[in-house]
Amino acid sequence: MESRKKPLSDEDFIKSLEGVYHIQGRDFVDAGIVSSEVKKSLQGKGIPESIIRRVAVITFEAEINIISYAQQGTIQLFIEPDAVIIEANDIGPGIADIDLALQEGYSTADDSIRELGFGAGMGLNNIKKFSDVFELTSDVGQGTHLKSIVKLSG
Amino acid sequence: MNLETLAEALGLKCKCCWEKLKTTEVKGGYAGDLLSDVMANSNAGDIWVTRQVHQNIVAVASLKGHAGIVIVQGASPDKDTLDRAGREGIPIMVTDMSKFEVVGKIYQLLSEA
Numbered sequence: 001m002e003s004r005k006k007p008l009s010d011e012d013f014i015k016s017l018e019g020v021y022h023i024q025g026r027d028f029v030d031a032g033i034v035s036s037e038v039k040k041s042l043q044g045k046g047i048p049e050s051i052i053r054r055v056a057v058i059t060f061e062a063e064i065n066i067i068s069y070a071q072q073g074t075i076q077l078f079i080e081p082d083a084v085i086i087e088a089n090d091i092g093p094g095i096a097d098i099d100l101a102l103q104e105g106y107s108t109a110d111d112s113i114r115e116l117g118f119g120a121g122m123g124l125n126n127i128k129k130f131s132d133v134f135e136l137t138s139d140v141g142q143g144t145h146l147k148s149i150v151k152l153s154g
Numbered sequence: 155m156n157l158e159t160l161a162e163a164l165g166l167k168c169k170c171c172w173e174k175l176k177t178t179e180v181k182g183g184y185a186g187d188l189l190s191d192v193m194a195n196s197n198a199g200d201i202w203v204t205r206q207v208h209q210n211i212v213a214v215a216s217l218k219g220h221a222g223i224v225i226v227q228g229a230s231p232d233k234d235t236l237d238r239a240g241r242e243g244i245p246i247m248v249t250d251m252s253k254f255e256v257v258g259k260i261y262q263l264l265s266e267a
Contacts (some may be wrong), residue, residue, distance in 0.1 A: 027210075029209070032214070032216070035217055036242075040241075052202055053198070053218070056218075057217070060213070060214070061190065089180075117187050117188055118189055122190035122194065123190050126190055126194045129194065130194075
């Protein structure tokens with residue numbers, strides 16, 4: 001685990017990078033497509049179905065957050081020998097109070113988002129719940145950065 | 155219980171993927187209109203009962219491996235929803251019954267199975 005503290009070398013970064021997916025803000029029509037791609041790319045690699053389901057939930061919620069709130073963003077998927085890592089970065093308003101955003105039920109979603117069944121203030125909690133390691137940082141006015149690790153042994 | 159037996163017992167109308175009903179096993183069920191709730195708490199093989207009709211429900215059902223979706227209260231799925239369901243092979247059924255009524259009947263059927 002000591003090696004995780006060091007940044008990955010370029011070679012290791014490329015080796016474990018499984019996919020990079022672009023997401024456009026407010027594009028609810030395509031919502032779920034990235035999660036579906038991520039799920040497909042994990043299948044057939046000997047990764048347990050229970051792990052794939054957790055990654056699918058995490059990716060879906062991250063995707064919906066970017067669509068709902070950001071101008072655009074990316075989701076990167078890494079497969080390492082001991083874990084699947086999902087990183088979501090967006091260009092958007094950011095989150096002023098992360099502790100508040102992590103309170104279940106807290107949401108800044110408008111009615112157009114709520115009508116679709118999103119914006120219940122559960123998304124970030126779901127990501128945290130299904131992750132073994134969860135990191136959320138934000139620069140207000142610039143964007144939000146999410147890193148979620150799902151250990152293969154978990 | 156397979157989906158065809160369940161759909162016939164409840165008089166559900168199939169709007170998509172009828173060819174999959176016979177071979178799809180229903181292991182349980184979940185009801186909800188909040189997609190994050192359904193993502194977090196439903197299980198693979200569940201029949202999902204909802205009032206939502208837009209195409210994001212297909213994404214959720216596909217990601218979770220649901221047996222199918224039942225849309226209640228006479229609501230009609232959007233055309234985009236049916237197109238996407240066809241592409242992803244997710245059965246969609248509709249009924250005029252309320253969510254409460256459908257869930258009660260499904261629960262009873264699965265308990266007796």
